[in-house]
Amino acid sequence: MTSKALLLVSVAASVVAACGNYSNEDLEFMAAVPSSSQLAVVLPATTNQNQAELAADTHNGIGQVNSLLDDVLGLIDTVRSYEPTTRKTNERIWGPFPDSNNPGWQWQLDVTRSDATTFGYVLEVAKSATPDDWVQFLSGSFDAAGGAKQGNGMVTVFFSNLANAGFPIDPQTAKLTSLMINYQNYQTPGSPVSATLVIQQLPDTNGVTSLTFTYEILADGSGEIGFTLVGNIVPGPNIETLTINAQWLASGAGMATLAVVSGDGAGLTQVECWDASFDPTYNSKPWMTNENVGDPTQCPAAPTF
């Protein structure tokens, strides 16, 4: 065998033998789709049974947000744990993958790149029997203006599409129609991860059709969140609409302001502060003055956004 032939055989053998998923570009496509942990709200957990009332409400609100993100973006996290099935210059496709929890259904994630920093993606589901009839469950876009994983993004989740297609979903999720997330995640000092979640749902027992969460998280763990509660919260015959705006430090110490927008006690405001153990240090609750404690000087300094 001549040396030239030997070289050709060697190169051919290399071509045949080379395999793997080692790719920087894959990472860029993956980074365009937010992970649940990336947008999660972090407030130190507590086992304090007597934590401040609004701290408990904040924990509950954050729990709802994170649970929703887990449900939606966790699905993408699972898909993304595999290597792309198809690689094109400006496109990566994961799937179709069969849904092991829902036999007869399959999923596919398609991420495209329209320019160096702009990505779009669609998570679709289809019946295995009709593999071309994809139903859009989630779509989003991301502008990596600050570099990979840093920029502005938007995610829209179409719960109603799943229900309409006959995909088996739990009763709670079946009440939701859509979720829209607008976020930015510049992970630079002083620049928070911020997001707005708007949940559209079928009217609940209180007639609520829309819920909004807004939050900002700093890299050190401090943050703020604003959300709305609807219910018979203030003693009286009417249903109240309340807004809660909470702020906390990395230690967990924080403060919250509850405002009664409508219903009994409209115009009332409750202010509550708590320490790192979530014990109330100050509470001003006009409609339940016997619960008032402390004074405002015992509130922590609010984080700066």
Added chain:
Amino acid sequence: MRASAKTAAGRSPLVTLATLVALTVLLAEGGARADVLHRFAVIAGNDSGGSDTRPLLYASADANKVYDILTRLGGVRAEDAILIIDGGASDVLSALGKVEKQAAEAARRGEHTALFFYYSGHAKDGALRLGESRLPVDALRGLIAAAPVDVRIVILDSCRSGAIARSKGARKAPAFAIESESPRDAKGMVILTSSASDEDSQESDAIGGSYFSHHLASGLLGGADRSGDGQVTLFEAYAYAYDRTVADTADSAAGAQHPTFSYDLAGNGDLVLTDVASRHEGIYLPRQAPSGVYFLVDRQGFVAAEINKGEGADRRVALAPGRYRVKRRLTDRLRVGEIDVPRGTLVTLEEGSLRDAPFSADPVKGAARYDLTSRWSVGAGLGYQAVFEAPEGAGLFPPTGLLDVDFALRDFLRRDWVLGFDLAGGGTNSVVASVGAPFHFTEVSVASSLTVEWPTRYLTPFVGGRLALLLMNRTFQDNAFPAQFYATLSPGLVAGAAYHLSRSTSVVARARLHYLLYNVDGNQSLGYWELATMVTYDF
């Protein structure tokens, strides 16, 4: 007239002088006859020269060949010959004592006696090296000089190492020298050495022996019989071996090898060493056969005889019975054929029985791998690898340190070829800059290589090819990114040098240059380089 066949003018003043002296001796003595001498022989061959020398390949084979010729054609009876293969100095001394005793008894019976002593093997620091034992040359010469025989013929094929054609003998010090002038204690003694005192004696894989012994044997088989009388004398044999050895080694890396000859045969005349006519067995090259060098190749592919036939001369080649392939090399092709030598038959080689063949059909296979003394070595060391920076490849595979373990099998496929196997592993931390993702990179490689080396005393450079299976993996701190791996075969080149700290231990510096195909995000031809240093141990 035998003297007419002794001309070597134009080749060497030494040979010419020897020829003239021999002529004078022959004229004075009226020629010699093999049958007037009772011949004894001690023949020794040892491939090993001890721990500080590299094993030879053909010393024992050469000794066997000379033993066969002397007992078959040289008038030495089997009971008067002792063959010592891989024996020590004590074996040689014991054999000499035994033979001298026999010779003394023959002398008492009024017989003329001759003693042949042939040695092929290592020599160093003025001593023959027989394995780990030493036999000082001065002591040997004195012993043989004192032997109770009329003629003593000493043939030594030994000296130092060479380069492309492997040489024989010592490494560290000049080989012993034997004066061309006849010493006072050498009356009736002839000494042939394979090379001058400052030269290497070389072996050849192509002929499967040392050049000198090979040509001496070919001469004794009949190639040296320039007189055409069917007898090969000492001077004919020497002149033939000298001419052919110098010619064959002239272009070798070790330089031309000049056999030497000293003698004092006063009162004994020239000696007939072999009688190829009386045997009437072998191959006959008739006068009308084209001139040139005829290679007579045995069934194993080794050159049994290499006969330089002159124009208009004929040659009897007293080969043992068997089947031989015949090769004569022309400028543009070979003439090849086959010939059977039945027992007791002298077969004439007819030119018409030969056919044209390309050089690629050369029947001379040389030393087969079975004759190579292969050996293992193991090494361990540290290396550093880096993929060449390229716009598309930058940041893919970070530079990393590697721990190397090498295994090498030397002289298995071919002399000075090294079949290598190596295993390496390493890792480092890096960041995918485009996504700011820190990761831990690990790499394992398994490879085989084939290199050619050029051993010298202190330094052995080498160069060759290598094929590596690379297994690369990285895991990210960010759980959002799955682990990634890449595996590929990577051909490359390797070069370096080994510095020998001792006979068994070396320090190796090595560089590799490899091709790396990356095909996940489209095909990209990347390359990488490696530098490593390691310590090796030869078993």
